[in-house]
Amino acid sequence: ENADTMDHVQPRSRGGRTEWLNAVAAHASCNERKGNRTPSEAGMPLLWQPWVPTRAELVIDT
Structure with missing residues (x-):
């Protein structure tokens, strides 16, 4: 599944x-779950900085 939003x-x-x-790719459901919190506050560590x-x-490349 591909990340489909920017968080x-x-x-x-x-x-x-x-x-x-300050921008990362995120699945819409993960972005919604994180909400108005930082990744650490949401218990959702970043996979890449x-x-x-x-x-x-x-x-x-086109």
Whole structure:
């Protein structure tokens, strides 16, 4: 199953910004379950830490 939403690690409602280091891919059900909490508060540790991608990582092969 693929992640189909973008989640804010630090929720926007709590000051989190939409930027690379605060954004992760998430299943809609997991995103909804996490709600207005951080991953640690929700007991849902991140599988990967967010990172700023390189230019090469942003290239999509079409």
